[in-house]
Amino acid sequence: MKILKVIAIIALVVLVGIQFVPTEPNQNDVTPQTDFMLVNEVPIAIQNQFKVSCYDCHSNNTNYPWYNKVQPVAWFLENHIKEGKAELNFNEWENYSDRRKNSKLRSIIKQIENGEMPMDSYTLIHRGAKLDSLAKNEIINYMNNLKIKN
Amino acid sequence: MKNLRILTVTLAIASVIFTTTSCKDNKKEQNNVSEDHSEMNNDNSDGHHDEEKKEIAMSGNQDGNAESVLKDYFSLKDALVSDDNEKAKGLGTTLAKSFGNLDTSKYSDNQKTELKEIIEDATEHAEHISESDIKHQREHFKILSKDITDMVAITGTATKLYEQFCPMYDGGTAWLSTKEEVRNPYYGSQMLKCGKVQREIN
Numbered sequence: 001m002k003i004l005k006v007i008a009i010i011a012l013v014v015l016v017g018i019q020f021v022p023t024e025p026n027q028n029d030v031t032p033q034t035d036f037m038l039v040n041e042v043p044i045a046i047q048n049q050f051k052v053s054c055y056d057c058h059s060n061n062t063n064y065p066w067y068n069k070v071q072p073v074a075w076f077l078e079n080h081i082k083e084g085k086a087e088l089n090f091n092e093w094e095n096y097s098d099r100r101k102n103s104k105l106r107s108i109i110k111q112i113e114n115g116e117m118p119m120d121s122y123t124l125i126h127r128g129a130k131l132d133s134l135a136k137n138e139i140i141n142y143m144n145n146l147k148i149k150n
Numbered sequence: 151m152k153n154l155r156i157l158t159v160t161l162a163i164a165s166v167i168f169t170t171t172s173c174k175d176n177k178k179e180q181n182n183v184s185e186d187h188s189e190m191n192n193d194n195s196d197g198h199h200d201e202e203k204k205e206i207a208m209s210g211n212q213d214g215n216a217e218s219v220l221k222d223y224f225s226l227k228d229a230l231v232s233d234d235n236e237k238a239k240g241l242g243t244t245l246a247k248s249f250g251n252l253d254t255s256k257y258s259d260n261q262k263t264e265l266k267e268i269i270e271d272a273t274e275h276a277e278h279i280s281e282s283d284i285k286h287q288r289e290h291f292k293i294l295s296k297d298i299t300d301m302v303a304i305t306g307t308a309t310k311l312y313e314q315f316c317p318m319y320d321g322g323t324a325w326l327s328t329k330e331e332v333r334n335p336y337y338g339s340q341m342l343k344c345g346k347v348q349r350e351i352n
Binding site: 097098099100102103106110 | 270
């Protein structure tokens with residue numbers, strides 16, 4: 001019984017302890033000139049949808065939920081965002097070569113078509129991020145037109 | 151009771167210190183890993199240089215580096231033809247490394263830029279292939295094939311190649327092969343012979 005108490009206390013202490021570990025928030029006030037929305041004429045509806053459905057993990061600015069204040073959730077999110085930005089960062093769009101833009105566009109279209117993005121674990125909490133078939137079609141059509149012909 | 155409180159406080163401080171320092175260590179380790187990685191790549195490139203020299207000695211005038219990229223690409227294609235997801239994963243990693251070793255120094259500035267873009271794009275596809283299921287591997291292989299075709303247009307190759315085309319896969323898709331007979335990497339056993347030769351290179 002005493003041991004159980006000690007374990008519980010240690011667990012609590014660790015849980016409290018990790019709350020003090022700093023994370024680096026993915027937040028920036030300035031949108032770079034290379035941003036997808038700035039270099040393309042994106043219809044407002046799609047802009048808004050992208051901000052809600054994609055930009056939290058695929059740009060330099062995350063609109064954090066309250067539970068990001070709690071560890072180890074914050075670590076989990078930090079990791080997710082890091083991975084997401086490595087795959088595709090809409091803020092860096094104009095820095096991609098035409099070849100890579102086409103690759104990215106293709107992947108975006110495929111993953112939206114197949115419902116792989118936005119991820120289920122994300123839309124579970126961010127209900128507004130979920131794309132209905134109308135929004136999907138709109139985005140896919142728009143992205144298809146952005147492909148650079150060669 | 152007082153003792154317990156002191157114990158809790160000490161533990162709290164200890165755990166804070168522990169977690170922060172261990173976090174830093176992690177970061178350091180990551181840096182080390184990436185450094186090691188680049189060293190490893192360098193080593194590899196040296197290895198490839200040796201091979202390149204050998205190949206040049208053997209067949210005279212060819213770019214061993216581009217040839218080794220092609221060699222890995224064809225192994226990957228064969229793995230996809232035989233529906234071998236695991237093998238294709240391993241070969242994706244190998245191919246990504248070969249791209250990293252591709253020496254572009256002897257090309258013109260324009261060619262260098264284009265090769266750099268090709269390498270960047272193709273490496274990403276190869277890396278994805280190394281961690282995906284076979285359906286995704288084939289999606290990436292499509293673009294990879296285009297990258298490789300564009301690369302060959304610049305680097306050339308000593309081998310005779312066949313550009314083959316399958317009208318069924320994703321609105322029509324091409325790939326390269328060293329053999330004239332069609333073995334379809336996008337469908338594998340499901341439709342092994344679907345496609346035709348649309349162009350011969352060399």
